[in-house]
Amino acid sequence: MTGWRDHLPGRSGWFWLALFAATWLLSRYSWDLYKAFDARWIVKFPSAYILPVEARISAFMRWLVEDAGFGLFSFRDVTRFISMLIEIPYDFMRDLLIDGFSTGLGNAAVQIAPPLSWIAIIVTLVAMGHYARNWKLAALVGGCFLYLAVFGQWDSAMVTLASVLIAVPIGSVGGLLLGILAYRSPLFERLLRPLLDLMQTVPVFAYLVPILFLFGFGPVAALVATIIYAMPPMVRVTIVALHGVPNETRDVGVMVGCTRRQMMWKVIVPSAAPTLMVGVNQVIMLTLNMVIIASMIGAGGLGFDVLSALRRLDIGGGIEAGLAIVVMAIALDRLSQAFASRNVATRAPDPNRNLFQRHPWVATVLLVAICTYLLSQVAPALQAYPEAATLSTGAFWSDFMGYINVHFFDVFETIKTALLSYLLLPVKRFFVGIPWPWGIMAMTLIGWRAGGLWLAALSGILTALIAMVGLWDKAMITVYLCGVSVLIASAIGIPMGIMAAQNDTANRVVGSFIDTLQTLPSFVYLIPVVMLFRVGDFSAMIAVVLYAMAPAVRYAAHGIRSVDPQLIEAGLVSGCTPRQVLWRIKLPMAIPELLLGLNQTIMLALSMLVITALVGTRDLGQEVYIALTKANSGQGIVAGLAVAFIAIVADRILSATASRMRRKMGLEQ
CATH class of the missing domain: 1.10.3720.10 (MetI-like)
Structure with missing residues (x-):
C-alpha cells in the first residue's frame, strides 16, 4: 500500500519545481522590484555596458570590402573572382x-541558338x-x-x-x-x-x-x-x-x-x-x-x-x-x-551493340x-x-480564400482569440518579464543539471552574450514564440507518431502527410497562413507548427518501434492491457528518442521563426530582416548569432538529457 509520500516529487522534481516557481515570481514582479529599489538594470541591461559588437562588425565588413588587401590583390578582387567562377556556369x-545563347551586348545582341x-x-x-x-x-x-x-x-x-x-x-x-x-x-x-x-x-x-x-x-x-x-x-x-x-x-x-x-x-x-x-x-x-x-x-x-x-x-x-x-x-x-x-548493376558492355x-x-x-x-x-x-x-488558377484561389474568409471568419477568429488570450499572451508575459540576471542564472543551473559544469558554463556564457549585445527582450519574444510553437507541434506530432508506429494504415497516411510537409519549402507555409489569419504572432505560430512538426512525428514513431520486443512481451505476460503497455513500457523507454525529436523540432522552429518576420513578428527574426533591408551587416550577424546561441543551448541541453536517460535505461554506456 502506497503512502502520500510516494506521490511527492523526487529530488530532481523539487529542483525543477523550485526553479519554475522562482522564475514565475521574478517574471511577474520584476517591474515591482525595479520600482521598489529604483534599479532599472533588473529588467533592462544597462545601455552603458552593451558591447559595441554590431558597430565593430559593420566597420570590419566595410574595411574588408573597401581596404583589405593581400599584396598583389585585394579582398574585392577575391569576391569578384568567386563571382566569376559562379556566374559563368x-x-x-x-x-x-x-534565355538562349547569344552574342553581343544589349540591343546589339544576336541570338545564335535557342534554349x-x-x-x-x-x-x-x-x-x-x-x-x-x-x-x-x-x-x-x-x-x-x-x-x-x-x-x-x-x-x-x-x-x-x-x-x-x-x-x-x-x-x-x-x-x-x-x-x-x-x-x-x-x-x-x-x-x-x-x-x-x-x-x-x-x-x-x-x-x-x-x-x-x-x-x-x-x-x-x-x-x-x-x-x-x-x-x-x-x-x-x-x-x-x-x-x-x-x-x-x-x-x-x-x-x-x-x-x-x-x-x-x-x-x-x-x-x-x-x-x-x-x-x-x-x-x-x-x-x-x-x-x-x-x-x-x-x-x-x-x-x-x-x-x-x-x-x-x-x-x-x-x-x-x-x-x-x-x-x-x-x-x-x-x-x-x-x-x-x-x-547499380555492373555488367560488361556488349561489343555488338x-x-x-x-x-x-x-x-x-x-x-x-x-x-x-x-x-x-x-x-x-x-x-x-x-x-x-x-491555364490560370489564380482567380479560383482568390475566390476560394475569399469564400473561406467570409463564411468561416468567426470560427477562425474565435480559435485565434482563444489561443491568444489563454496561451500566447500569458506565455509571452512570462518570458518577457524574466529579468536578465535571473535568466542567465537559470540557464546556468539548467545546464549544470543537464550536463555538468561544462554545459553550465556554455549555457551561462551564451545567454549572457545575448543580454550583453542588447537583444534580451527580442530573444525572450523569440523563446516565447518558439516555445509555444514547439509545444503545439509536439502535442500534435507525438500522438501522430505513436499512432503511426502501432498501425500500418495510419503509418502510410501519416508518412505521406509528413513527407509532404518536409518537401515544402519554408516560404510556402506563409501563403495560406497570411491569407487566413493575416499578420501577427498567431500567424507566425501556425506556420512554425506546420513546418516543425515532422521531427516530432518521426522520432516518436521511431522511439516506439525501437522498444525491445522482449519488454513488451514481458508486459503482456504479466497481464498488462495494450494501453498499459503503451503508457508503462513503450513511452518511458521511448523518452530519449522523444527528446531528440523535441530537439530537432526546436531547431526547425527557430529557423522558421526568422522567415515569419515577413508576417509581422517582433523578435530576433525581425532584427535580421530589418538588417537585410538596410544592408546592415553588423546588425544582421549579431541578431543571427543570438538565434544560433539559443539553438545551441537548447540542442546541448536536450542532447545531454537524452544521453543521460539512455545511460540510466542501459541503452548506452
Whole structure:
C-alpha cells in the first residue's frame, strides 16, 4: 500500500519545481522590484555596458570590402573572382534552359541558338526518372514539369532550376571534400563541428546580410548564400558514411595493394555512395528552400513571384507560385531519393551493340532536342509553350480564400482569440518579464543539471552574450514564440507518431502527410497562413507548427518501434492491457528518442521563426530582416548569432538529457 509520500516529487522534481516557481515570481514582479529599489538594470541591461559588437562588425565588413588587401590583390578582387567562377556556369545554365545563347551586348545582341525546348526538358526529366527507378517515377516527374508549363510558371521555374543545377553540384562536391578531410583528420573534424553547428543554427536570413554586402545584389550573391547554407548536411553525411564503411571492405583494398588515394576514391567512397546520395538529396532540398528565400537579394524565379505576391496581397498569384514551388520540390525530391536508393548493376558492355543501343535514353533525349529545334522553325509552340494555351488558377484561389474568409471568419477568429488570450499572451508575459540576471542564472543551473559544469558554463556564457549585445527582450519574444510553437507541434506530432508506429494504415497516411510537409519549402507555409489569419504572432505560430512538426512525428514513431520486443512481451505476460503497455513500457523507454525529436523540432522552429518576420513578428527574426533591408551587416550577424546561441543551448541541453536517460535505461554506456 502506497503512502502520500510516494506521490511527492523526487529530488530532481523539487529542483525543477523550485526553479519554475522562482522564475514565475521574478517574471511577474520584476517591474515591482525595479520600482521598489529604483534599479532599472533588473529588467533592462544597462545601455552603458552593451558591447559595441554590431558597430565593430559593420566597420570590419566595410574595411574588408573597401581596404583589405593581400599584396598583389585585394579582398574585392577575391569576391569578384568567386563571382566569376559562379556566374559563368550559371549564365550557361540560364542560356540552356531559358534565355538562349547569344552574342553581343544589349540591343546589339544576336541570338545564335535557342534554349532547350520545354518538350526536350520534360523528356530529359522523364528519362532520368525511368533510369533512376521506373515508369511510375518518370510519369510523376514529367507530370510535375508539364504542370509548370501548362499553368504558366515555366519561365520562373527554369530560373529557379538553373540556380539549383549550379548550387547542388558545388555544395555536394564541396561538402564531400570537407567530409573526406574531416574523416582523415580527427583534429580537423573537431575544429569543423562547431562551425557546422553554427552554420546550421544561424538563421537563413542572416546568411543573406553579409553576402549581400560582399557580393552585391543579384543571382551570384543568392547562389553563394545557397551553397553555404546547403553544404553542412553533406559534410555531416559524408563523415558518417565514410566511417560506416565495413572493415572487411577496407581489408580487401589493403589486400589488393591500394594506395591511400586509391583506397579513398576506388574503395571507400564507392562503398559509401548510397549514403552519400542521401546527403545529395538533403543538399537539393535545402538548395531549393534557400533559392526561394534568396529571391530577396536577386535570385529571381519562383521565390520572387511568391515574395512579390505577398507584398501585393495577390492571393491567387501567391498560391499559384507557391504550388509551382511545391510541384518542383516534389519532383526533385523523389528523383534524388530514387538515385540515392538505386542499385547499380555492373555488367560488361556488349561489343555488338552501338552507342545508341547501349544508351537508348541519351539517344532519345538528343533526338527530341534536335527535332524540336528544327520543327520549331515552322511550329514555335514546340520551342516555347504557347501562352494562349496556359491555364490560370489564380482567380479560383482568390475566390476560394475569399469564400473561406467570409463564411468561416468567426470560427477562425474565435480559435485565434482563444489561443491568444489563454496561451500566447500569458506565455509571452512570462518570458518577457524574466529579468536578465535571473535568466542567465537559470540557464546556468539548467545546464549544470543537464550536463555538468561544462554545459553550465556554455549555457551561462551564451545567454549572457545575448543580454550583453542588447537583444534580451527580442530573444525572450523569440523563446516565447518558439516555445509555444514547439509545444503545439509536439502535442500534435507525438500522438501522430505513436499512432503511426502501432498501425500500418495510419503509418502510410501519416508518412505521406509528413513527407509532404518536409518537401515544402519554408516560404510556402506563409501563403495560406497570411491569407487566413493575416499578420501577427498567431500567424507566425501556425506556420512554425506546420513546418516543425515532422521531427516530432518521426522520432516518436521511431522511439516506439525501437522498444525491445522482449519488454513488451514481458508486459503482456504479466497481464498488462495494450494501453498499459503503451503508457508503462513503450513511452518511458521511448523518452530519449522523444527528446531528440523535441530537439530537432526546436531547431526547425527557430529557423522558421526568422522567415515569419515577413508576417509581422517582433523578435530576433525581425532584427535580421530589418538588417537585410538596410544592408546592415553588423546588425544582421549579431541578431543571427543570438538565434544560433539559443539553438545551441537548447540542442546541448536536450542532447545531454537524452544521453543521460539512455545511460540510466542501459541503452548506452
